[in-house]
Amino acid sequence: MVTVTAESGSILKPYILRATYQWCLDFGFSPCIQAIVCPATRVPRDYVENGMIILNISPIATHKLDLTNNDISFTGRFAGSAMEIWVPVKNVLTIFSKETGQGVTFENISKPEQRSDQQSEISKNENISERDHLVMIESGTELKKEPKKRKSAVGKRKSSAFLKRVK
Template identity: 45%
Template sequence: MNAPDATSTRPYLIRALYDWCTDNGLTPYVAVAVDETVQVPREYVKNNEIVLNISFDATSSLKLGNDFIEFKARFAGSAREILVPIGRVVAIYARENGQGMAFPLATSASQSPLAGADVAASPAPALLPAEKAAAEPAVGAGAEAKIVQLVPANHAASGGEEDPEPPDPPKPPQGKRPSLKRVK
């Protein structure tokens, strides 16, 4: 079997990272680039992206297939059917520490969710304001794949180095005693 004939590694990596998250007591989230092929509640889509909690507690009937991620979830108390083509998943990561993997978004409009090859266009979009993506080429991979580890913004802003000491907390105003205010 030639490399172009091989199936995409994306669904296998998504399942592996999902298992890693659940085995370590972490909450798996997927970031999805929304288009007409994605079935999600549109009122929760921002900038053509949505981040979905796919943990066991947040979903029912979860199926991480080779072509689609399917599950039922509650949004504002009402049950909704979610259907995400694997090619539209741009990242899977743990909510608690941001560790995970981002994927390039396929650019070909003619590429169906059943197509096996992923085509890199640009780095994955930012997932959350508090997190940044740092892309590194995968070992042994061509220009078609990138592995990304998501890190908190304060970690990336400092060049990935730990701060020598945390900043001092703000000081209370001098001369006034703190008091609680009752709000009714």
């Protein structure tokens, strides 16, 4: 998973969203987004957990998908009913592949004071501007819980792929 740290209202974010979306499609994956739900966001409220929602934005799951610089909109089916979905790009926290869990996480920084003192010092010392930058997260740095081992029942198929809930 790659983490992108961006100032609120960044112009880089929609381009990274579209690139990751296209990457998912190129490899036959289903792109999903996790977004913060606010009063202006149009999403099915029944699927909101802890103020966030995960939406499958693959071509099979959506109709009239539009990924603009300001918002993501499409028509989707929820419990058999079509619904117009609208999410501002600034509310998107993650875009990832449903099958592999690989993708991009966005960390929004609205004010420079929110950065750690250490990061601020590094930026000042290296004359780095307050622009977007990418931070590579090694797979070994994430906390991983050991999955519970279940007894396999006769006649049941073993599942090798799983979807990890992003919080």
